[in-house]
Amino acid sequence: MLKIKNINTYYGQVHALKNVSLHVNPGEIVSLIGANGAGKTTILNSLSAVVPPRDGEIVFEGTSLAGLSADRVVELGISQVPEGRQVFKDFSVADNIELGAYLRYRGREAKGSIRKDIDDIFALFPQLASRKKQMAGTLSGGEQQMLAIGRALMAKPKLLLLDEPSMGLAPLVVQEIFRVIAMLRKERGTSVLLVEQNAMAALKIADRGYVLETGKVILEENAADLLENKDVQRAYLGKDKKEIWER
Amino acid sequence: MKIWDPLYECMPREDLEQLQLERMQATLNRVYKSVTCYKKKFDEAGINPEEIRSFEDLAKLPFTTKEDLRLNYPYGMFAVPLREVVRIHSSSGTTGKPTVVGYTKNDIRTWSNLVARFMTAAGVTRDDVVQIAFGYGMFTGAFGLHYGSETIGASVIPMSAGNTEKQIMIMQDYRPTVLVCTPSYAITIASRMEQMGVDPKSLALKVGLFGAEPWSEGMRKEIESRLYLSATDNYGLSEIIGPGVADECEYKCGMHLFEDNFIAEIIDPDTGEVLPRGSVGELVLTTLTKEAFPMIRYRTRDITSLDYEKCACGRTMVRMRKTMGRSDDMLIIKGVNVFPSQIEEILFAIEGCEPHYQLVVEREGDMDTLEVRIEVTENIFFDEMKKQKAFVEQVERKIFSVLGVGASVKLVEPTSLPRHEGKAVRVIDKRKL
Numbered sequence: 179m180l181k182i183k184n185i186n187t188y189y190g191q192v193h194a195l196k197n198v199s200l201h202v203n204p205g206e207i208v209s210l211i212g213a214n215g216a217g218k219t220t221i222l223n224s225l226s227a228v229v230p231p232r233d234g235e236i237v238f239e240g241t242s243l244a245g246l247s248a249d250r251v252v253e254l255g256i257s258q259v260p261e262g263r264q265v266f267k268d269f270s271v272a273d274n275i276e277l278g279a280y281l282r283y284r285g286r287e288a289k290g291s292i293r294k295d296i297d298d299i300f301a302l303f304p305q306l307a308s309r310k311k312q313m314a315g316t317l318s319g320g321e322q323q324m325l326a327i328g329r330a331l332m333a334k335p336k337l338l339l340l341d342e343p344s345m346g347l348a349p350l351v352v353q354e355i356f357r358v359i360a361m362l363r364k365e366r367g368t369s370v371l372l373v374e375q376n377a378m379a380a381l382k383i384a385d386r387g388y389v390l391e392t393g394k395v396i397l398e399e400n401a402a403d404l405l406e407n408k409d410v411q412r413a414y415l416g417k418d419k420k421e422i423w424e425r
Numbered sequence: 426m427k428i429w430d431p432l433y434e435c436m437p438r439e440d441l442e443q444l445q446l447e448r449m450q451a452t453l454n455r456v457y458k459s460v461t462c463y464k465k466k467f468d469e470a471g472i473n474p475e476e477i478r479s480f481e482d483l484a485k486l487p488f489t490t491k492e493d494l495r496l497n498y499p500y501g502m503f504a505v506p507l508r509e510v511v512r513i514h515s516s517s518g519t520t521g522k523p524t525v526v527g528y529t530k531n532d533i534r535t536w537s538n539l540v541a542r543f544m545t546a547a548g549v550t551r552d553d554v555v556q557i558a559f560g561y562g563m564f565t566g567a568f569g570l571h572y573g574s575e576t577i578g579a580s581v582i583p584m585s586a587g588n589t590e591k592q593i594m595i596m597q598d599y600r601p602t603v604l605v606c607t608p609s610y611a612i613t614i615a616s617r618m619e620q621m622g623v624d625p626k627s628l629a630l631k632v633g634l635f636g637a638e639p640w641s642e643g644m645r646k647e648i649e650s651r652l653y654l655s656a657t658d659n660y661g662l663s664e665i666i667g668p669g670v671a672d673e674c675e676y677k678c679g680m681h682l683f684e685d686n687f688i689a690e691i692i693d694p695d696t697g698e699v700l701p702r703g704s705v706g707e708l709v710l711t712t713l714t715k716e717a718f719p720m721i722r723y724r725t726r727d728i729t730s731l732d733y734e735k736c737a738c739g740r741t742m743v744r745m746r747k748t749m750g751r752s753d754d755m756l757i758i759k760g761v762n763v764f765p766s767q768i769e770e771i772l773f774a775i776e777g778c779e780p781h782y783q784l785v786v787e788r789e790g791d792m793d794t795l796e797v798r799i800e801v802t803e804n805i806f807f808d809e810m811k812k813q814k815a816f817v818e819q820v821e822r823k824i825f826s827v828l829g830v831g832a833s834v835k836l837v838e839p840t841s842l843p844r845h846e847g848k849a850v851r852v853i854d855k856r857k858l
Contacts (some may be wrong), residue, residue, distance in 0.1 A: 197478055198450075407716065
């Protein structure tokens with residue numbers, strides 16, 4: 179459904195992505211792993227047109243994303259959940275969710291169907307349902323992450339871009355977030371492109387993964403194989419640290 | 426017929442090419458970082474793998490040859506530390522010193538699955554009993570087929586090569602349904618069975634997987650009629666992964682090359698230039714999924730061609746023609762390119778001709794001479810000199826008309842030509858000595 183070929187993205191003079199190619203199949207969870215600064219978030223930002231690539235092609239369900247604005251990309255069915263949640267802290271939980279449907283309101287979609295989707299989101303995240311009126315800033319980290327995901331889902335994405343959903347969360351909460359991601363794929367068929375520092379958790383729910391290093395893809399494999407890959411284990415899963423073999 | 430891995434084997438070409446591009450770029454970035462030999466070669470060619478954007482760009486990279494493997498003997502080409510390698514094999518060493526290859530745990534799994542693909546394509550299922558008569562050891566053949574059989578769930582008889590009579594006894598008693606060996610050994614088994622008076626129809630064999638050396642369509646017919654089974658070809662080489670590079674489907678119209686794991690190019694063996702689609706030339710392979718021992722543009726020395734036409738079996742992967750010989754086996758006799766396999770075809774075409782033959786090339790003065798030695802059998806062994814002479818002349822005429830090169834044919838005693846359970850020694854080129 180998503181095909182990226184040879185994208186090069188720059189931050190000013192910094193060449194952040196060097197001929198990156200990757201793809202996501204319908205209903206697939208694909209994980210991007212790599213150290214800080216490897217270019218994981220840049221891939222998501224290139225996709226969502228926050229930082230458009232300088233060249234290369236991105237094709238989503240047969241449509242080229244070249245030159246499209248960020249809101250147009252959302253309309254095509256790609257929603258991004260940014261790193262650090264970025265919920266509107268001074269808005270209520272309900273307003274945050276409703277804001278996710280901004281483009282649908284703008285497109286004059288019937289209010290009834292939007293209402294129904296809002297109800298679905300609260301059914302999906304019962305913790306949020308009991309705090310509809312609460313300011314988003316007063317929620318816990320895990321709840322804010324749920325809220326950010328819920329907000330993104332209001333745009334009815336076919337592909338969800340998740341940036342570090344487990345960041346700063348307690349292990350039990352991380353588990354809950356990953357359970358939700360797996361469920362979204364199962365129940366809604368949503369494809370997910372998942373950027374994670376917590377490679378172990380990400381690879382456990384992913385189908386495939388790409389390993390990035392200094393703006394380049396260095397490995398594409400099934401998630402199960404990546405978990406077995408010694409390089410990945412050493413660099414990103416924290417195993418065998420003491421036994422790093424000098425080359 | 427079942428397809429083992431339809432998601433990949435029948436992948437639309439467009440998706441396949443995307444996957445190949447991704448894996449190629451990742452492999453190049455990885456080897457540049459972790460294999461000194463590649464870093465040096467790429468740097469010398471003035472190419473940074475970051476800049477590779479297409480399959481055409483791949484052609485800018487230098488080839489890897491057996492010589493590189495020898496220079497980096499034994500572990501210099503490994504892309505992972507040795508402690509991550511769970512298996513070491515060496516090439517069967519058909520020519521010269523062996524080369525060492527390694528596998529990680531994931532590589533062994535990839536390999537097992539690729540072999541399962543071609544065994545399934547040949548008709549092997551979990552209900553089969555597989556007699557493996559490849560030599561177990563440093564040679565990848567036996568282990569590859571062993572893993573593939575186990576992956577499918579078939580029963581393996583790890584018989585190894587040699588002891589032909591015992592092989593036949595096992596065929597009679599254990600009732601294997603699948604035979605795995607080199608095609609020349611299949612002929613040896615068939616001849617032995619005839620001597621022992623064993624009727625192949627009394628056995629349970631139904632499929633034969635023959636590989637590790639080039640063999641002709643004529644030889645296929647010969648094996649099929651004498652062993653009473655369906656003979657299929659498969660292709661592979663240790664440097665790339667072992668068996669499991671390409672497989673033959675039920676239509677037997679070329680071997681589907683597993684392009685999700687390998688990129689294939691056909692080059693002119695003399696100039697190194699990439700040839701247009703469909704041309705006959707040397708096969709060059711780049712691995713896409715190997716962890717321990719990635720190969721970039723490895724010159725296989727095998728001469729073949731690639732057919733991109735869609736196959737009736739549903740697999741979308743390109744079909745590679747049966748190898749016609751090796752570019753280093755290719756004999757240039759009086760300026761004409763001659764492959765031993767061509768002579769094999771001619772011999773098969775002649776009624777009553779046994780496939781045991783040997784080519785001896787010599788130089789007398791400035792002239793190259795080709796001698797074809799053929800083992801006589803009861804069919805050829807004529808009491809009358811006249812008949813023998815007529816037969817020899819018939820073969821000579823035929824060779825001249827096909828190759829355009831004259832050859833002298835000599836009949837030799839039965840079983841006098843060197844023959845072993847591994848690979849047959851078909852060519853003796855005395856000109857190089």
